[in-house]
Amino acid sequence: MSIDSKEIEKVAVLSRLKFDQKQLNEVTERLTSVLDFIDQLHQADTQGIQPMAHPMDAVQRLRADKVTETNQRDKYQKVAPSTENGLYLVPKVIE
Amino acid sequence: MHNKTLSEISSGLKNGDFSSQEITRHFLDRINRLDPELNSFITVTEDQALAQAIQADKMIAAGEQQALLGVPFAHKDIFCTEDILTTSGSKMLANFVSPYDSTVAANLKLAGAVTLGKTNMDEFAMGSSNETSYFGAVKNPWDTNRVPGGSSGGSAAAVAARLTPAATATDTGGSIRQPASLCGVTGLKPTYGRVSRWGMIAFASSLDQAGPITQTAEDAALMLNAMAGFDPKDSTSVDQPVPDYRANLNDSLDGLKIGLPKEFFASGLDPKLEKTIQQAISEYERLGAIIKEVSLPNSxxxxxxxxxxxxxxxxxxxxxxxxxxxxxxxxxxxxxxxxxxxxxxxxxxxxxxxxxxxxxxxxxxxxxxxxxxxxxQARRLIKQDFVNAFKEVDLLMGPTSPSPAFKLGEKTADPLTMYLEDIYTIGTNLAGLPGISIPAGQLDGLPVGLQIIGNYFDESKLLNAAHQYQQVTDWHKTTPID
Structure with missing residues (x-):
C-alpha cells in the first residue's frame, strides 16, 4: 500500500500535527516503508476470526454510581498552562 | 555494598547491618558519580529519598515489617509520582510535576521502599534503544558506544551499573525484556492486567504492562509481590489474588516441559547468539527439564x-x-x-x-x-498459537532479542530495523502472557538474554525457572563497572 504526501498531509491535519515540505517528504518515505511492511498482514487468513481487543476478552467493568473521590480541582489545575477562577483558559473560540 | 541484591539489602536492614540512610546515600553517591556518563536518570530525588530513608530507619527501629522497608529503588519516568517531575521522556511533559501517585508508586510506598529518582526512557515508551528520549540517549554501561535497549533503557542501565538495586519498568512490545537482555539484568513482564496501569502514562492500553527490572529472579518476585494486585481504578486490571511469588522459587525443575518455538530459532537470529541460548537450554536439561520443539506458526x-x-x-x-x-x-x-x-x-x-x-x-x-x-483478527491467531503450545509444555524459551546491544545511531535511520528488535518479544504482549529475560551468557563482552514465556498468571513458574538457573550460573552477577 503506497501513500502519497497529499494523504499524509490529510492524516497530519486529523492528528493536529504540522510538517514543512522537507519533513513531509521524509515522513512520506518512512511511512511508506512501514505501511509496506504492515501489508504482510494481508497474507493472513482471518476468515471468520473474531477480532481481539483484550488479551483475556474482558469486557468493561461497571461500578456503582457513587462519589468516591474528593474534589481536588486546585491541586490538579496547578499543572495547567493557564487557569482563572477554576477554569482552564484557551484562546478565544467565539467572537 | 551496591552489588547486594534487593533481598540482601532487605535482610541487612532488618538485621541492623546498615541503615536505610547509609544504603540510600551509597546509591545516591554512585548516581552522582557515574550517571553523568550513562544518563540513566532524568530526575534524582535526593532530598525526598533521604527523608524517606530517615523515616524508614525509625520504622525499622520500631519493629515494623513491610516487605521493602528502607530498600532503595528507582521508577521509570512513565509512572506518575506525587510532587515529583514525571516526563515520560517527552518535551510535552518536561514541566509536569504529577499531582498524584500511580497505583504502582503508591504500592511501593506502602511497602516502605525509598525512591532514588526517575529513570530515562524512550519518549512515551516508543522505541527500542532509548534514543528517542527528549532527555538524550542512555548509554549501555557495558559499552558506552552502545544502546541499553528500550524503552526502559534507563531502568535497565541503572540496575546493570548498580546505581539502584531495582527499578520499575513497562513493557508494551518488549520494553522490559529487551533492555534487560541488552544490559545483562533480569526483567519481568507480568500477565496483562496483573499490575495496575493507573497513573502509568498510557502508550497502547491493550498491551502496556508494568513490571520490575532487578539483578535476580528472587528480587523480581519481591518487587512483583509489592507491585501486583487488583485495582478498581484500572478497568483492565484482573481481579485475581496475588500469591507470594517467592513461595515456589526453590521448586525442582525435574520433569518441567520446556518448548522451543522453532520460529524463534529461524533466520534473522545471530548464529553465535543462538549457540549461547542453546547452552542455557542445556543447563535446563541438566536441571531435569524436558526440552521439545513447538511451533508458533503465526509469529x-x-x-x-x-x-x-x-x-x-x-x-x-x-x-x-x-x-x-x-x-x-x-x-x-x-x-x-x-x-x-x-x-x-x-x-x-x-x-x-x-x-x-x-x-x-x-x-x-x-x-x-x-x-x-x-x-x-490476526492478533487472535497469534494468541491461539500460544494457547496451543501451552497444551503441550509448561514454559517456552528462546532469545529475547536477535542480537546483543547495537551501536548508538546504528538503527535510527530506518524505523523498520528498529521495529524488528522486538521480533521475539511482541507476541507475548499481543497474547497478554507473562515473560522474563534473564542474563544467560555473553557475546564479545556484551550480555545475552534468555527469554522465558509462561502461561497466563503463571509468573511463579517463570520465576521458579529463572531462579533455578541463577542458582547454577553466575551471569546475573557479572557487572560492567565496579
Missing amino acids: ALSVPVYYVIAPAECSTNLSRFDGVRYGYRCADPVDLEDMYTRTRTEGFGDEVKRRILIGTYVLSSGFYDAYYLKAQ
Whole structure:
C-alpha cells in the first residue's frame, strides 16, 4: 500500500500535527516503508476470526454510581498552562 | 555494598547491618558519580529519598515489617509520582510535576521502599534503544558506544551499573525484556492486567504492562509481590489474588516441559547468539527439564500486527496532549486550532509523530477494516498459537532479542530495523502472557538474554525457572563497572 504526501498531509491535519515540505517528504518515505511492511498482514487468513481487543476478552467493568473521590480541582489545575477562577483558559473560540 | 541484591539489602536492614540512610546515600553517591556518563536518570530525588530513608530507619527501629522497608529503588519516568517531575521522556511533559501517585508508586510506598529518582526512557515508551528520549540517549554501561535497549533503557542501565538495586519498568512490545537482555539484568513482564496501569502514562492500553527490572529472579518476585494486585481504578486490571511469588522459587525443575518455538530459532537470529541460548537450554536439561520443539506458526505476523494496534492505540491515547490541562503549550497561539497543532508539533518528537500518523491512518475512514480490524483478527491467531503450545509444555524459551546491544545511531535511520528488535518479544504482549529475560551468557563482552514465556498468571513458574538457573550460573552477577 503506497501513500502519497497529499494523504499524509490529510492524516497530519486529523492528528493536529504540522510538517514543512522537507519533513513531509521524509515522513512520506518512512511511512511508506512501514505501511509496506504492515501489508504482510494481508497474507493472513482471518476468515471468520473474531477480532481481539483484550488479551483475556474482558469486557468493561461497571461500578456503582457513587462519589468516591474528593474534589481536588486546585491541586490538579496547578499543572495547567493557564487557569482563572477554576477554569482552564484557551484562546478565544467565539467572537 | 551496591552489588547486594534487593533481598540482601532487605535482610541487612532488618538485621541492623546498615541503615536505610547509609544504603540510600551509597546509591545516591554512585548516581552522582557515574550517571553523568550513562544518563540513566532524568530526575534524582535526593532530598525526598533521604527523608524517606530517615523515616524508614525509625520504622525499622520500631519493629515494623513491610516487605521493602528502607530498600532503595528507582521508577521509570512513565509512572506518575506525587510532587515529583514525571516526563515520560517527552518535551510535552518536561514541566509536569504529577499531582498524584500511580497505583504502582503508591504500592511501593506502602511497602516502605525509598525512591532514588526517575529513570530515562524512550519518549512515551516508543522505541527500542532509548534514543528517542527528549532527555538524550542512555548509554549501555557495558559499552558506552552502545544502546541499553528500550524503552526502559534507563531502568535497565541503572540496575546493570548498580546505581539502584531495582527499578520499575513497562513493557508494551518488549520494553522490559529487551533492555534487560541488552544490559545483562533480569526483567519481568507480568500477565496483562496483573499490575495496575493507573497513573502509568498510557502508550497502547491493550498491551502496556508494568513490571520490575532487578539483578535476580528472587528480587523480581519481591518487587512483583509489592507491585501486583487488583485495582478498581484500572478497568483492565484482573481481579485475581496475588500469591507470594517467592513461595515456589526453590521448586525442582525435574520433569518441567520446556518448548522451543522453532520460529524463534529461524533466520534473522545471530548464529553465535543462538549457540549461547542453546547452552542455557542445556543447563535446563541438566536441571531435569524436558526440552521439545513447538511451533508458533503465526509469529511472523506479530510485528506487523503490533505496528497497527500499538500506533492506533497511541494516536488515541496521545490525543489528550492538547496544551489545555497539563504539560507543554506553544507560545502565543492565535486560535484554538493553532494552539493544538503547534503544541503537539513542538511538544512531540519524530518517532512519536510517526506513530501518531500511522495510528490515525489505520483508524481513518476507509482503512479501519483493512488494517485495524484485520490486525485484531490476526492478533487472535497469534494468541491461539500460544494457547496451543501451552497444551503441550509448561514454559517456552528462546532469545529475547536477535542480537546483543547495537551501536548508538546504528538503527535510527530506518524505523523498520528498529521495529524488528522486538521480533521475539511482541507476541507475548499481543497474547497478554507473562515473560522474563534473564542474563544467560555473553557475546564479545556484551550480555545475552534468555527469554522465558509462561502461561497466563503463571509468573511463579517463570520465576521458579529463572531462579533455578541463577542458582547454577553466575551471569546475573557479572557487572560492567565496579
